[in-house]
Amino acid sequence: MKLIKRILILLGALPVLYVGATILVATIFKYKPSGIEQISKIEEQFYLNDTTIYSVLIWNIGYAGLGAEMDFFYDGGTKVRDTEDGVRRNLHKITTFLQENDTLDFILLQEVDENSKRSYGINMVDHFNLALPEHFPFYAYNYKVPFVPLPWLNPMGRVNSGLLSFSKHIPAETKRFAFKGNYAWPKHLFMLDRCYLANYFLLEDSTRFVLINTHNSAYDDGNLRKQQNIQLGGTLVNEETAGNAFLVGGDWNQCPPDFLPGMAQEIFHNWVFDTINFVPLDKAFMGNGWEVWWGNNAPTNRRLQTSYSKETSFTTVIDFFLSSSRVEVIECNTIDLNFANSDHQPVILTFKIKRFDE
Incomplete structure (x- = not known):
């Protein structure tokens, strides 16, 4: 009886030991980036100008693991990861699309895995670097x-x-900005350390153009996203005060401001719009002349409760751009790929940069 009792006590203790060991390891090896990190800086001077029409793509590729066949446990589904064949097939299709659009000046990607279990250890950073040899990676x-x-x-x-940001033009410098705030302990040990990645390009009028790749928080009550908007807004105000132009693009995990559910259902009548998990971007942090740009031809994100069905899957718009008054936007379109290889769709914007004195 004593032996059986000891075994039962040991079995009962195993989950506690497992959880304790997991938290301990996560605490010891916790990624702790500084507030601002210098990614690159060069002494040579390369310039953008106010006459060229530039193009930029944003796309959360979902680590090539969230194609149309997938659902995801954190969104209410049951699956944790796709098959290796599925990931490699998605990655191939994503890569083919990017190569077919390699004339784009800038490509801003989110959820690019380097060595993760969920994507079978594939180094997607090296993969895309090889696939886009005419672009500089950051x-x-x-x-x-x-x-x-x-x-x-x-x-x-x-x-x-x-x-992962790609550019056909060489920036003077690139910085990683850590978003402040996170979930409470111990949850934050296992969650993302959100950030935005800024490329600084010299302009011929002696000012700079700042291109920012962002991926804001999800799965919170909205407070983290609000904090992040305020922080990002502070960065943008500083740049504008210095006379610089800026363009921010990425996965905001928020809908554009003034983008109401009724409007969405009218515009996207061929899709089912998510009116439940609806968080609009608060315009309070935006400065005068700042504008939001999104493609009104198709949704950019689908929910992952189930595999994708155009007739039943909830969709929304959370991938878009924010521009300063010195950026003249020409066109913005979502590329409808039917969510075949990611739970997000790419958005392409074309623009010009106005001179400082315009």
């Missing part, structure tokens, strides 16, 4: 956890992921 981690224990019976495991 990468910043925003998710670096040695072991994510959820779900308990089929954990996500190791995650290394981040923002």
